[in-house]
Amino acid sequence: MKDYLVVIGTNSIDEYYEMDCLPVMGEKVVCKHISTEVGGMLGNAASVLGGYGQKTYMIDFLNRGKNLSTILKSLEDNNVDYSYFSYDETILDSICQVMLKDGERVIFVMPKNKENLILSQKQLDLIKDSSCVYTTLTELRTFKNLQDLMYLISSSKIKLALDIEPSTLKDKEEDWSILSNSFVIFVNEGGDKRFRELFGDSYIVDLNSKGCTVVRTCGKDGCEVHSQINKKIKIPGYKVSVVDTTGAGDTFNSSFVYGMLNNWDLEKCAIFANAAAAKSVEHFGPRSGISKESEVWEFIKSKSEGRN
8 A cells, every 4th residue: 555655855954044134246234143943845845744644754865964863853753754864974964044034035055965876775665665756856866876766656656746946957858758757746937937948838738748737836826736637727825924935835835745645636735735835934944834734724714814
Protein backbone atom coordinates (compact mmCIF):
# COMPACT_ATOMS: atom_id res chain seq x y z
CA MET A 1 0.00 0.00 0.00
CA LYS A 2 1.56 3.28 -1.12
CA ASP A 3 0.46 5.46 1.76
CA TYR A 4 3.41 7.83 2.14
CA LEU A 5 5.07 10.71 0.35
CA VAL A 6 8.77 11.48 -0.13
CA VAL A 7 10.08 15.05 -0.17
CA ILE A 8 13.53 15.43 -1.74
CA GLY A 9 15.35 18.63 -0.93
CA THR A 10 17.21 20.93 1.40
CA ASN A 11 16.74 22.14 4.95
CA SER A 12 18.37 25.45 5.74
CA ILE A 13 19.06 27.89 8.52
CA ASP A 14 17.20 31.15 7.91
CA GLU A 15 18.68 34.30 9.44
CA TYR A 16 15.99 36.98 9.77
CA TYR A 17 16.76 40.69 9.58
CA GLU A 18 14.54 43.79 9.55
CA MET A 19 15.58 46.47 7.04
CA ASP A 20 15.10 50.14 7.87
CA CYS A 21 14.31 50.90 4.22
CA LEU A 22 14.14 49.24 0.83
CA PRO A 23 17.49 49.84 -0.86
CA VAL A 24 18.42 50.29 -4.49
CA MET A 25 21.76 49.29 -5.95
CA GLY A 26 24.55 51.43 -4.54
CA GLU A 27 22.75 52.34 -1.30
CA LYS A 28 23.41 51.18 2.24
CA VAL A 29 20.69 49.78 4.46
CA VAL A 30 20.66 49.08 8.21
CA CYS A 31 19.57 45.52 9.06
CA LYS A 32 18.62 44.48 12.60
CA HIS A 33 18.88 40.77 13.37
CA ILE A 34 15.53 39.37 14.54
CA SER A 35 15.95 35.62 14.88
CA THR A 36 17.36 32.45 13.39
CA GLU A 37 14.91 29.79 12.21
CA VAL A 38 14.98 26.38 10.52
CA GLY A 39 13.73 26.77 6.94
CA GLY A 40 14.36 25.64 3.39
CA MET A 41 11.66 25.32 0.70
CA LEU A 42 11.45 21.54 0.76
CA GLY A 43 11.92 21.23 4.50
CA ASN A 44 9.09 23.71 4.98
CA ALA A 45 6.83 21.73 2.64
CA ALA A 46 7.63 18.43 4.35
CA SER A 47 6.85 19.95 7.76
CA VAL A 48 3.48 21.28 6.59
CA LEU A 49 2.57 17.84 5.23
CA GLY A 50 3.67 16.22 8.47
CA GLY A 51 1.55 18.69 10.41
CA TYR A 52 -1.54 17.53 8.52
CA GLY A 53 -0.79 13.96 9.54
CA GLN A 54 0.42 12.92 6.09
CA LYS A 55 3.03 10.19 6.42
CA THR A 56 6.10 12.02 5.10
CA TYR A 57 9.69 10.99 4.56
CA MET A 58 12.41 13.42 3.57
CA ILE A 59 15.67 12.83 1.73
CA ASP A 60 18.40 15.43 2.20
CA PHE A 61 22.19 15.46 1.94
CA LEU A 62 23.91 17.50 4.67
CA ASN A 63 26.85 17.58 7.06
CA ARG A 64 26.93 16.71 10.75
CA GLY A 65 27.87 20.23 11.84
CA LYS A 66 26.49 22.50 14.56
CA ASN A 67 23.11 23.02 12.83
CA LEU A 68 22.24 19.35 12.39
CA SER A 69 20.53 18.73 15.74
CA THR A 70 18.40 21.87 15.32
CA ILE A 71 17.30 20.81 11.83
CA LEU A 72 16.50 17.24 12.89
CA LYS A 73 14.53 18.37 15.94
CA SER A 74 12.37 20.68 13.80
CA LEU A 75 11.54 17.82 11.44
CA GLU A 76 10.89 15.40 14.29
CA ASP A 77 8.57 17.91 15.99
CA ASN A 78 6.57 18.07 12.76
CA ASN A 79 6.30 14.30 12.18
CA VAL A 80 8.78 14.15 9.27
CA ASP A 81 10.86 10.97 9.06
CA TYR A 82 14.50 11.88 8.34
CA SER A 83 15.95 8.37 8.70
CA TYR A 84 16.87 8.33 5.00
CA PHE A 85 19.16 11.37 5.18
CA SER A 86 22.70 11.06 3.81
CA TYR A 87 25.66 12.75 5.49
CA ASP A 88 28.73 14.20 3.81
CA GLU A 89 31.12 16.54 5.61
CA THR A 90 32.09 18.24 2.34
CA ILE A 91 28.57 19.62 1.91
CA LEU A 92 28.27 23.19 3.13
CA ASP A 93 25.57 24.47 5.48
CA SER A 94 22.54 25.88 3.68
CA ILE A 95 22.10 29.47 4.89
CA CYS A 96 19.43 31.96 3.82
CA GLN A 97 19.33 35.60 4.84
CA VAL A 98 15.74 36.84 4.97
CA MET A 99 15.49 40.65 4.80
CA LEU A 100 12.07 41.87 5.97
CA LYS A 101 10.33 45.17 5.33
CA ASP A 102 6.61 45.76 6.04
CA GLY A 103 5.71 42.07 5.78
CA GLU A 104 7.48 41.44 2.48
CA ARG A 105 10.98 40.06 2.12
CA VAL A 106 14.04 39.59 -0.01
CA ILE A 107 15.85 36.28 0.44
CA PHE A 108 19.56 35.79 -0.16
CA VAL A 109 20.39 32.12 -0.63
CA MET A 110 23.96 30.97 0.00
CA PRO A 111 24.39 28.01 -2.37
CA LYS A 112 25.64 24.65 -1.12
CA ASN A 113 28.06 22.53 -3.08
CA LYS A 114 25.47 19.81 -3.68
CA GLU A 115 26.32 18.17 -6.98
CA ASN A 116 26.91 14.70 -8.41
CA LEU A 117 25.03 13.17 -5.49
CA ILE A 118 24.12 9.49 -5.63
CA LEU A 119 20.85 8.19 -4.27
CA SER A 120 21.51 5.00 -2.35
CA GLN A 121 19.63 1.80 -3.05
CA LYS A 122 17.88 2.26 0.29
CA GLN A 123 16.70 5.72 -0.78
CA LEU A 124 15.62 4.46 -4.20
CA ASP A 125 13.64 1.66 -2.58
CA LEU A 126 11.90 4.21 -0.36
CA ILE A 127 10.96 6.26 -3.43
CA LYS A 128 9.83 3.17 -5.37
CA ASP A 129 7.22 2.30 -2.75
CA SER A 130 5.92 5.87 -2.29
CA SER A 131 2.73 7.39 -3.65
CA CYS A 132 4.28 10.75 -4.51
CA VAL A 133 7.61 12.57 -4.73
CA TYR A 134 7.66 16.32 -4.12
CA THR A 135 10.78 18.28 -5.09
CA THR A 136 12.23 20.92 -7.45
CA LEU A 137 14.22 20.89 -10.68
CA THR A 138 17.19 22.31 -8.79
CA GLU A 139 17.21 19.40 -6.36
CA LEU A 140 16.78 16.84 -9.15
CA ARG A 141 19.80 18.25 -10.99
CA THR A 142 22.05 17.52 -8.01
CA PHE A 143 21.79 13.77 -8.68
CA LYS A 144 24.32 12.00 -10.84
CA ASN A 145 21.83 9.16 -11.31
CA LEU A 146 18.93 11.45 -12.29
CA GLN A 147 17.99 9.29 -15.30
CA ASP A 148 17.69 6.25 -13.04
CA LEU A 149 15.51 8.23 -10.64
CA MET A 150 13.20 9.48 -13.41
CA TYR A 151 12.89 5.96 -14.86
CA LEU A 152 12.01 4.66 -11.39
CA ILE A 153 9.35 7.34 -10.91
CA SER A 154 7.85 6.70 -14.34
CA SER A 155 7.95 2.91 -14.26
CA SER A 156 6.59 2.73 -10.71
CA LYS A 157 3.77 5.18 -11.58
CA ILE A 158 4.79 7.51 -8.78
CA LYS A 159 3.15 10.94 -8.78
CA LEU A 160 5.78 13.65 -9.27
CA ALA A 161 4.98 17.11 -7.88
CA LEU A 162 7.34 19.98 -8.74
CA ASP A 163 7.76 23.50 -7.43
CA ILE A 164 9.15 25.56 -10.32
CA GLU A 165 11.09 28.78 -9.70
CA PRO A 166 11.78 30.99 -12.77
CA SER A 167 15.57 30.63 -12.50
CA THR A 168 15.40 26.82 -12.43
CA LEU A 169 14.20 26.50 -16.03
CA LYS A 170 17.48 26.22 -17.92
CA ASP A 171 17.69 23.23 -20.26
CA LYS A 172 14.66 23.22 -22.59
CA GLU A 173 14.89 19.58 -23.65
CA GLU A 174 15.85 18.06 -20.30
CA ASP A 175 13.42 20.24 -18.35
CA TRP A 176 10.51 19.33 -20.61
CA SER A 177 11.23 15.61 -20.33
CA ILE A 178 10.85 15.94 -16.55
CA LEU A 179 7.94 18.38 -16.55
CA SER A 180 5.88 16.34 -19.00
CA ASN A 181 6.15 13.34 -16.68
CA SER A 182 4.89 15.28 -13.67
CA PHE A 183 1.58 14.87 -11.89
CA VAL A 184 1.34 18.52 -10.87
CA ILE A 185 3.60 21.56 -11.17
CA PHE A 186 3.41 24.87 -9.32
CA VAL A 187 4.49 28.14 -10.95
CA ASN A 188 4.31 31.72 -9.75
CA GLU A 189 3.84 34.73 -12.02
CA GLY A 190 7.57 34.95 -12.74
CA GLY A 191 7.67 31.24 -13.48
CA ASP A 192 4.75 31.57 -15.87
CA LYS A 193 6.62 34.27 -17.79
CA ARG A 194 9.74 32.10 -17.99
CA PHE A 195 7.70 29.11 -19.17
CA ARG A 196 6.24 31.17 -22.00
CA GLU A 197 9.69 32.39 -23.03
CA LEU A 198 11.10 28.87 -23.11
CA PHE A 199 8.18 26.69 -24.20
CA GLY A 200 5.68 29.10 -25.75
CA ASP A 201 2.25 30.34 -24.72
CA SER A 202 0.74 26.87 -25.16
CA TYR A 203 2.84 25.28 -22.41
CA ILE A 204 -0.14 24.83 -20.08
CA VAL A 205 -2.25 23.12 -22.73
CA ASP A 206 0.74 21.00 -23.74
CA LEU A 207 1.37 19.89 -20.15
CA ASN A 208 -2.33 19.26 -19.55
CA SER A 209 -2.35 16.96 -22.58
CA LYS A 210 0.36 14.90 -20.84
CA GLY A 211 -1.85 14.54 -17.77
CA CYS A 212 -0.06 17.22 -15.75
CA THR A 213 -2.05 19.73 -13.70
CA VAL A 214 -0.57 23.24 -13.75
CA VAL A 215 -1.19 25.46 -10.72
CA ARG A 216 -0.35 29.13 -11.15
CA THR A 217 -0.08 31.04 -7.89
CA CYS A 218 -0.89 34.77 -7.92
CA GLY A 219 0.05 35.90 -4.40
CA LYS A 220 -2.76 37.75 -2.61
CA ASP A 221 -4.96 37.30 -5.69
CA GLY A 222 -5.21 33.55 -5.17
CA CYS A 223 -4.48 30.94 -7.82
CA GLU A 224 -5.44 29.40 -11.14
CA VAL A 225 -5.65 25.64 -11.67
CA HIS A 226 -5.37 24.27 -15.20
CA SER A 227 -6.07 20.63 -15.97
CA GLN A 228 -7.15 18.50 -18.89
CA ILE A 229 -10.53 17.84 -17.26
CA ASN A 230 -11.40 21.16 -15.61
CA LYS A 231 -9.55 23.44 -18.07
CA LYS A 232 -9.31 26.44 -15.71
CA ILE A 233 -10.38 27.06 -12.12
CA LYS A 234 -9.70 30.47 -10.55
CA ILE A 235 -9.87 30.79 -6.78
CA PRO A 236 -9.53 34.24 -5.16
CA GLY A 237 -7.26 34.97 -2.23
CA TYR A 238 -7.99 36.19 1.29
CA LYS A 239 -7.56 39.60 2.89
CA VAL A 240 -5.14 39.13 5.75
CA SER A 241 -2.70 41.20 7.79
CA VAL A 242 0.70 40.22 6.43
CA VAL A 243 3.48 39.63 8.95
CA ASP A 244 5.87 37.45 6.94
CA THR A 245 5.40 35.84 3.51
CA THR A 246 8.39 33.50 3.87
CA GLY A 247 7.27 29.91 3.30
CA ALA A 248 3.82 30.85 2.01
CA GLY A 249 4.49 29.25 -1.38
CA ASP A 250 5.78 26.08 0.28
CA THR A 251 2.65 25.99 2.42
CA PHE A 252 0.40 26.47 -0.61
CA ASN A 253 2.09 23.78 -2.69
CA SER A 254 2.27 21.14 0.01
CA SER A 255 -1.33 21.82 1.05
CA PHE A 256 -2.49 21.39 -2.55
CA VAL A 257 -0.55 18.13 -2.87
CA TYR A 258 -2.08 16.96 0.42
CA GLY A 259 -5.54 17.49 -1.04
CA MET A 260 -4.70 15.68 -4.27
CA LEU A 261 -3.33 12.69 -2.36
CA ASN A 262 -6.61 12.57 -0.44
CA ASN A 263 -8.53 12.51 -3.76
CA TRP A 264 -10.14 15.91 -3.30
CA ASP A 265 -11.40 17.63 -6.42
CA LEU A 266 -9.12 20.38 -7.73
CA GLU A 267 -11.35 23.23 -6.58
CA LYS A 268 -11.31 21.94 -3.01
CA CYS A 269 -7.52 21.54 -3.20
CA ALA A 270 -7.16 25.14 -4.36
CA ILE A 271 -9.50 26.57 -1.71
CA PHE A 272 -7.64 24.69 1.03
CA ALA A 273 -4.17 25.63 -0.26
CA ASN A 274 -5.11 29.31 -0.66
CA ALA A 275 -6.35 29.42 2.89
CA ALA A 276 -3.34 27.58 4.32
CA ALA A 277 -0.96 30.03 2.63
CA ALA A 278 -2.98 33.08 3.71
CA LYS A 279 -3.12 31.79 7.27
CA SER A 280 0.65 31.31 7.27
CA VAL A 281 1.52 34.91 6.34
CA GLU A 282 -0.32 36.20 9.41
CA HIS A 283 2.52 34.72 11.47
CA PHE A 284 6.30 34.96 11.59
CA GLY A 285 8.72 32.32 10.34
CA PRO A 286 9.34 30.04 7.35
CA ARG A 287 7.34 27.19 8.88
CA SER A 288 4.40 29.24 10.14
CA GLY A 289 2.19 27.28 7.74
CA ILE A 290 2.35 24.19 9.92
CA SER A 291 -1.09 23.44 11.33
CA LYS A 292 -3.76 20.79 11.57
CA GLU A 293 -6.14 20.32 8.65
CA SER A 294 -9.07 21.27 10.88
CA GLU A 295 -7.41 24.60 11.70
CA VAL A 296 -7.26 25.51 8.00
CA TRP A 297 -10.96 24.75 7.53
CA GLU A 298 -11.71 26.84 10.60
CA PHE A 299 -9.68 29.69 9.07
CA ILE A 300 -11.75 29.41 5.89
CA LYS A 301 -14.94 29.63 7.92
CA SER A 302 -13.71 32.65 9.89
CA LYS A 303 -12.58 34.50 6.75
CA SER A 304 -15.63 33.73 4.63
CA GLU A 305 -16.48 37.44 4.44
CA GLY A 306 -12.93 38.56 3.74
CA ARG A 307 -12.28 37.36 0.21
CA ASN A 308 -10.57 39.65 -2.29
